[in-house]
Amino acid sequence: MNRTGSRCAVERLKNWKKNITVMDRSAGLVGVESQVERAVLATGPGVEDFVALMKPRVMSLVVFTALVGMVAAPGSLHPLLAFIALLAIAVGAGASGALNMWYDADIDRHMARTAARPIPRGLVTETEALTFGAVLAVTSVLTLGVLVNWVAGALLAVTIGFYLFVYTMWLKRRTPQNIVIGGAAGAFPPMIGWAAVTGGVSVESILLFLIIFMWTPPHFWALALYRCRDYERVGVPMLPVVAGLQETRRQIVIYSLLLVPLAMTPSFIGLGGVVYAVTSAVLGAVFLWLALKVYRTREGRPADRAAKQLFGFSIFYLFALFAVLLGEKLADRLMGLAGGAGVLG
């Protein structure tokens, strides 16, 4: 690792020797092939291995945010077409996950967090993952384009392409700004959902995009703070590895200060109601408090605990904001159902 790359290790060694021992021990497991896995390898991949390639947990968040985009959008969409749109977006997200695992297989096998993925474990070959991901990507884009509309289809294609070519292949291994710019890929789904209904892009859908875009850096850097040895080991220039832990904490606070007011904006442009206004203000205050806690708590086990707290809360924060938005819009639609509009319309 280069000179700057050692910052993470030095700071962590100083702060928490015990943790390093634990992480090194887990890293020792990487590449160890158990008897069970050898037996599985001989019998070929199972359906569950291909499901794991699609990163189901990421997929569920993508589907959820896309659903919010669809429900929040003005206009109507037949329930069947809405289902097809969500399915295509989910499959597109799964394709991105599979293609990411294909390209990153070399570093995944050296990171404790990713060593259990299907390719590092030898359950699926790289060629199988590439073929699987490519077929799903093309199928999902064509399905969304042909059956729903081509704006949504094009946005899905851009999302998959951005995640694979811009984030995974270009930025991830070259710059500490990787997740800042690459975060755009994760921010597209509500915009795709919105486009599926309206056939276009608007200020509201761009705002939903911006909320996730601004949320991504503090979310991932909180994770990187207590996983930086992993990234350092494989040469991925995450911010804590290149700029050090303290600079990362400072950046987390800066991005949190930008995120919280931005996340409150939907209430000011009529996209969110009173419940959203209160929720975004309260949860935003908690988010800022946790970010400041990360900034102030710099040593030992409490520092890692603060980072883990922020990471965990950031997931809840985004989920809660979008859930409230969804709830408000559904309530509006149910009250206006007498007018004859569909629930997803």
Place this chain on the structure above:
Amino acid sequence: MGATEQLKEEQAEAERVKRRRMRSIAIAVGLVLLVILFYAATIVHLGGDALRRPL
């Protein structure tokens, strides 16, 4: 080849066949679902009276 190795080989072969069958079923289900979705979406796009046209 010993009896134990032969038994293991037979079990591995049975598992291989089972996994291949499951993959084939998953692909078949996916393709059938895709065909149904395209058919149903076409009907939706054409409108409710699409099936009630003069021959």
